[in-house]
Amino acid sequence: MSDATSNPIPEPTAGVDGDLAARAAQLDAEDGLGKLRERFTLPDGVVYLDGNSLGALPAAVPDAMSDVVRRQWGELLIRSWDESDWWTAPERIGDRIAPLVGAAPGQIAVGDSTSVNLFKALVGAARLAAPGRTRMLVDATTFPTDGYIAASAARMTGLEIVPVDPSGAAERMTADTAVVLLNHVDYRTGRLHDLPALTRAAHAAGALVVWDLCHSAGALPVGLDAHGVDLAVGCTYKYLNGGPGAPAYLYVAARHQDGFDSPLPGWNSHAEPFAMTPEYEPARGAARARVGTPDILSMLALESALGVWEGVDVADVRAKSLALTDFFLECVAAYVPAGKVEAVTPAGHAERGSQVSLRCGNAREVMAELIARGVVGDFRAPDVLRFGFTPLYVGFADAERAARTLGHIFG
Template sequence: MTHRLDATDPLAAYRDRFVGAETPLVYFDGNSLGRPLTAMGPRLSRFVEEEWGGRLIRGWDERWLELPQRIGDDLGRVVLGAAAGQVTIGDSTTVLLYKLMRAAVAARPGRTEIVLDRDNFPTDRYVAAGVAEECGLTLRWIDVDLTAGVTPELLADAVGERTALVVLSHVAYRSAWLADAPELTRIAHDAGALVLWDLCHSAGSVPVTLDEWGVDLAVGCTYKYLNGGPGSPAFCYVAERHLPELTQPIQGWLGSVDPFLMGPSYAPAPGIRRFQSGTPPILGMLAMQDMLALVKEAGIGAVRAKSVALTSYAVELGDELLAPAGVVLASPRDPARRGGHVTFTHPLMREVTAALWERDVVPDYRDPGGLRLGLSPLSTSYAEVERGMRLVREALAGLT
């Protein structure tokens, strides 16, 4: 069956474009750090020799200063369903979460609550707690099933006239629960609140249409399914309708209306550039350009179809190979409600993960007892999934 799945996979040839994909190593962590593309080495070399080494500081005027917006527009068009002028690249996910949360609550004066769920990613929760303390606000928590996520019913019960901002993840980092983004956005808007979506586990794997959904704000990283490399910069989306009213709190010179005026006071730039602060991380933006071109070539719809097929195959193998040993699926069984990874739970999964790493099988571990398999659609084969799942069974059997 596995041979047939790989033989009929329309995206199979793309796997050859990733460094290390031809090796026996089983990589189940593409939702934490994507494999590098083979094009990346030559691109870095050319940049060092021709742009950095050849043009030196002239590169800022010639191209570099515009890269955050230019790549942001590409990202918006190919992956995010966002028209030009609403996405920029720079900073880390944490810093951009702070910028957008702080700007959002300032735009809703008189409202006193930030709504988010207890299973949201730790950074989102920690930043929200800091903003709430800084601004004298209250966190209103949504309790969720750890194998699922925030539903419309749960959100409707949590929001109200005091809600300034709702912070949600499109794909839950633990369970892979795929939220109903348009409906949850509507519910928040009906309460008069703004919505900030964390797209870290969906951008590049699950189709996103921010403009169509009416999203206000979004943040995501670029080192998972966008294969930007360790520490590659994050991105932020601010809907065009909000750009005139939102001012971000980290007022750096490159977000000002005329950076080279070096004026005595700060005035924000028009448009999305106002959410920049300091010097753009040019080196960190190089790799994602090749990945965006690859996703555009393959089509995000085809990428999602492969993702669904891979995770469904992993669920099927889990039922066959792992369930008899007491392993439980901790992700939605319905692929329409599941993102690009699958989590299986068992009390020994921490030890299983350590044993697998020793055998060149690389999954992630997440408490409580969760083995998380991140299956990056363009660099993962069905044979890799089957081999890895059989080795999971062997590792578990060796510990019981």
């Protein structure tokens, strides 16, 4: 590896470097979403391609949080549950997320972690399933926590876990299948799975489907209502830029809400939470998915962060995402010596999320040097470099510089 201090990345020169840099500048000049970068606070000189792990800071959040802490908490104190409308935050913010995932209002509650929401979704789906079904199909390539939670939910509901590759999951859905858990985008490779077709297949088998949207919400259209999804979960600290540890969300389709039996019935999801009765009566609508007291500070940081989506069409975000990842792959092919990296993200647009994953030797060391040179992506064991493209603040010049830096490391 070269030393980042003694051997800095040169500016683009004539030839391939200059041509690609010039194209990047032209593409940025024509980018209708380019002005949205002003809505974020980003360090100078850094190409940030890890928004699929932690989104950048929306510029409005610090002032909003100052008001939450100093005035709402500091001055109004307990009165803010009513006067600042803290109590309705889980459903109110859920309704702001809803259009980003193709859902009508009243179907999303924000709160808890993705893992907790997934547990609620899987157990709730199993309790909604037709009697006599014995299997829970689980994406074999899923983020590990999903597998851990699914195994626990299966033990609780008496179902058998059946790992499946999403590409062949439809063939494994039978009359014995109660619930299917799938990831919309594979976190390691960036592969986009066919949500509409797999949802149809699950329903044709009489099963319910739960989708994990962590790596798709805010990066591409999801269409939960249009495609008849039963339940879905997702985090808000990636493409939704809600901040580290921001609360996750749970979508329960309106048609299932009256029958949704949460395994975590808390006082916040009670029909009369302040009656303090020993008997539990679930609330109606999305509030049924709540559990305990909302985490107000991070909840309201997320609400402010969602302001960056004002006037933004997710279809435009998807178009730019595909253009960015196409251009990055072109630049990698031009700058990186043949045989040094291998793309594991599908080339086809229908199968690509908003990231590019490259396999290479010494991947951990390569990523460390990229970060030292101001290109921030991340490493996934054992050999994957992962680059997330968040169209709201990543431009084509960022993609070109990242690829050129990678090429310089291998040069």
